[in-house]
Amino acid sequence: MRCFVPFAVEAPKSRLAPVLTPGERRSFATAMLCDVLDALDTAGIAATVLSTAPITDDRVTDRAAVTVDDRALTTAVNARLAEETPTLIVMADLPLVEPADIQELLASEAAISMAPGLGGGTNALAVREPRFRVDYHGASYLDHRRAAADLGATVGTVDSRRLATDIDEPEDLAEVLIHGTGAAHDWLADAGFELDTTGGRVGIQRDG
Amino acid sequence: MRCFVPFAVEAPKSRLAPVLTPGERRSFATAMLCDVLDALDTAGIAATVLSTAPITDDRVTDRAAVTVDDRALTTAVNARLAEETPTLIVMADLPLVEPADIQELLASEAAISMAPGLGGGTNALAVREPRFRVDYHGASYLDHRRAAADLGATVGTVDSRRLATDIDEPEDLAEVLIHGTGAAHDWLADAGFELDTTGGRVGIQRDG
Numbered sequence: 001m002r003c004f005v006p007f008a009v010e011a012p013k014s015r016l017a018p019v020l021t022p023g024e025r026r027s028f029a030t031a032m033l034c035d036v037l038d039a040l041d042t043a044g045i046a047a048t049v050l051s052t053a054p055i056t057d058d059r060v061t062d063r064a065a066v067t068v069d070d071r072a073l074t075t076a077v078n079a080r081l082a083e084e085t086p087t088l089i090v091m092a093d094l095p096l097v098e099p100a101d102i103q104e105l106l107a108s109e110a111a112i113s114m115a116p117g118l119g120g121g122t123n124a125l126a127v128r129e130p131r132f133r134v135d136y137h138g139a140s141y142l143d144h145r146r147a148a149a150d151l152g153a154t155v156g157t158v159d160s161r162r163l164a165t166d167i168d169e170p171e172d173l174a175e176v177l178i179h180g181t182g183a184a185h186d187w188l189a190d191a192g193f194e195l196d197t198t199g200g201r202v203g204i205q206r207d208g
Numbered sequence: 209m210r211c212f213v214p215f216a217v218e219a220p221k222s223r224l225a226p227v228l229t230p231g232e233r234r235s236f237a238t239a240m241l242c243d244v245l246d247a248l249d250t251a252g253i254a255a256t257v258l259s260t261a262p263i264t265d266d267r268v269t270d271r272a273a274v275t276v277d278d279r280a281l282t283t284a285v286n287a288r289l290a291e292e293t294p295t296l297i298v299m300a301d302l303p304l305v306e307p308a309d310i311q312e313l314l315a316s317e318a319a320i321s322m323a324p325g326l327g328g329g330t331n332a333l334a335v336r337e338p339r340f341r342v343d344y345h346g347a348s349y350l351d352h353r354r355a356a357a358d359l360g361a362t363v364g365t366v367d368s369r370r371l372a373t374d375i376d377e378p379e380d381l382a383e384v385l386i387h388g389t390g391a392a393h394d395w396l397a398d399a400g401f402e403l404d405t406t407g408g409r410v411g412i413q414r415d416g
Contacts, residue, residue, distance in 0.1 A: 116369070119383075139403060139405050159306075159368050159369050160367050160369055161368055162367055164369040164372070165326075175327075178324075178350060179324070195347060195350075
């Protein structure tokens, strides 16, 4: 299935500012993108990065084609859906995703199959209904369910912790340290991050 | 499979104090327990509530047997594991759990099958290895993996967003409002909680 991974080149992952510099955020966001592209590749999907600007980082260009569309996320994705379906849209900040999770999305026979993110987002979406359009603002999972219902399109939901775990906040980094095995995990380890299990809840700390 | 659901009768869910009174926290915790018991029942599991004190609330006593053990969580669970295996341990604060998630835990052939929670906890655990003991402090998922490895026991991981979503903090309530369909969802709705989608991230608000 045709697949796009949206990626914001400028100032990505602003909510990680308390723990990472702007340059580090760009590099870490790219590492997460690499994990997503690797999972898609192993699942047999040749993905295209739908980027807000040209990408020169060979970690990305070695892995996937890049299409530049500098419009807002929702607009850029809807332009791709208008071109052709079925189309798979997978967010770039899912470093825990594994090929089996992608296969589960592809195996669904629903017109719209979705993997909800924590907090009501839509982390991955396989669209087989040509009239369906996304709206990523707010609780997009609920909005997408309603939009599908308005079209009389069937909806399937993939129940996956790995697909649900988008990395936005400093506390989310603990999930990558606990469960990650790829580029994003290694990036954090190289940057000196480790789990802090001294308190009641698991957090992160950074050395040196 | 024999199954226990640990439940703290006194002062449960203290991290929900910013949004719920002590009495409300007890009632809401009981509603979540009911959802867990209902999912287990539909999955064919007759669960026993492993409670820190006697329970008189007929929402619980109508649904399950209750065993009282006022020791710490880890100690009380290990006493049950020492009695008999296989034994299934499911946390009481998983109101999104569905029967299929329980079936997936039961279907695993691993000596220890686990559903990790967000933040490194262990939300559900099917123990088929008689020598295995739990330790719920800190990043228990990693500790349990190590403990299984030390015994030469195989480990399986169930990748489920619903099993991963334990409800501890006020922001977690949004997950119940978005995805819940049972007693905990209805409790929150009756208490006036609704989704707040006015900001960038989905939150909760309470009317009246």
